[in-house]
Amino acid sequence: MPGNKKKVSNKFGLPPGTLIHIGEKKVEKPKITVIDYNESVFQEKEVESVEECLPYKDKPTTTWINIDGLHQVETIEKIGNYFNLHPLLLEDILNTNQRPKMEEYENYLFIVFKMLYLSEQGEGIIYEQISLILSENCVISFQEREGDVFNIIRERLRAGKGRTRKMGADYLTYSLIDATVDAYFTVLEKIGERIEETEDAVVRNPTMEIVHKIHNLKRELIYLRKSIWPLRDVINLLERSETPLVKESTELYFRDVYDHTFRAVDTLETYRDMVAGMLEIYISSVSNKMNEIMKVLTIIATIFIPLTFIAGVYGMNFKFMPEIQWHWGYFASLFLMAVVGITMIFYFKKKKWL
Numbered sequence: 001m002p003g004n005k006k007k008v009s010n011k012f013g014l015p016p017g018t019l020i021h022i023g024e025k026k027v028e029k030p031k032i033t034v035i036d037y038n039e040s041v042f043q044e045k046e047v048e049s050v051e052e053c054l055p056y057k058d059k060p061t062t063t064w065i066n067i068d069g070l071h072q073v074e075t076i077e078k079i080g081n082y083f084n085l086h087p088l089l090l091e092d093i094l095n096t097n098q099r100p101k102m103e104e105y106e107n108y109l110f111i112v113f114k115m116l117y118l119s120e121q122g123e124g125i126i127y128e129q130i131s132l133i134l135s136e137n138c139v140i141s142f143q144e145r146e147g148d149v150f151n152i153i154r155e156r157l158r159a160g161k162g163r164t165r166k167m168g169a170d171y172l173t174y175s176l177i178d179a180t181v182d183a184y185f186t187v188l189e190k191i192g193e194r195i196e197e198t199e200d201a202v203v204r205n206p207t208m209e210i211v212h213k214i215h216n217l218k219r220e221l222i223y224l225r226k227s228i229w230p231l232r233d234v235i236n237l238l239e240r241s242e243t244p245l246v247k248e249s250t251e252l253y254f255r256d257v258y259d260h261t262f263r264a265v266d267t268l269e270t271y272r273d274m275v276a277g278m279l280e281i282y283i284s285s286v287s288n289k290m291n292e293i294m295k296v297l298t299i300i301a302t303i304f305i306p307l308t309f310i311a312g313v314y315g316m317n318f319k320f321m322p323e324i325q326w327h328w329g330y331f332a333s334l335f336l337m338a339v340v341g342i343t344m345i346f347y348f349k350k351k352k353w354l
Contacts, residue, residue: 019073019087022095026145030069036061037157039166044158050078056138057083062169063138064157068146070094076142083140085133093142096129100230102237108135109245111173113234114227115180116187117149125187125220127227130180134173134245141176149183150176170250177235178257184228184264188271191220195274202278206285214282217275225268232261299353303344307337 133140239254
């Protein structure tokens, strides 16, 4: 599960707009890349400083500026000054505990959402906050670490395939959100496989280790819900917003990604119900297993009750017990015990208790 080395409590008492990075330092040095394009022109480069991004501010082409690494507050503050971003917006960028949301300013839109993808081993889930600034011809994205699910967008831009090079910054924003939502399904498929494996293990061999797995799944699904559910409202706002930054031709694409988000939420709710029912299955399985054990022990005890009675009678050692002096008395009592025991076993089988 994701955790932060720097806590939100570090900001208590500070004035609004104070820039403090709340989150884990995930890269040594922030990396800034710039992609500038239109239908006939494409340029991609990595810049060393924020100042090198300034020439792209008012260009008629579409520009995508991506910053990997948020821990250097000075870099974020410079970007805010150069692009006239509100201090409260910069504060939200640096706080990586934000809930997915959209805020509309005079000349730009601010969008926050969570990017989820599988680790290189394919077992763990990487959670990362993405902040987007959408202006007329520019998109600025802020990420916590290097590495994301946007490589497919970069490849399309480099190859000049699809609509991205022909459309504006609003379509690029849609493409980034759509790639993020598509990655949700990869994560949900992995979660679904783990749920199926755990469900089979619960029925086959319920142990305390399975209980820990169930609780881990519950915690993971809670965090996934917090990350995915609010994005549906964000996309709905983008689709219905009257801002001139989102063209009417792009609203249809946002409607499509809204449907994808709805499907992801629906899948997530199904998984939550399955995990919630899994604990009940575990309790039922343990109870059934205990009942089977108690049934076997009860049958064994029931069989030995008459045998113990016979052994107890002939163990009283009274002087005038007639069978005590009989030469075959010992073997006869053993034979009687065997007959009684076998008869009871057959009776239990007939009743289908065994």
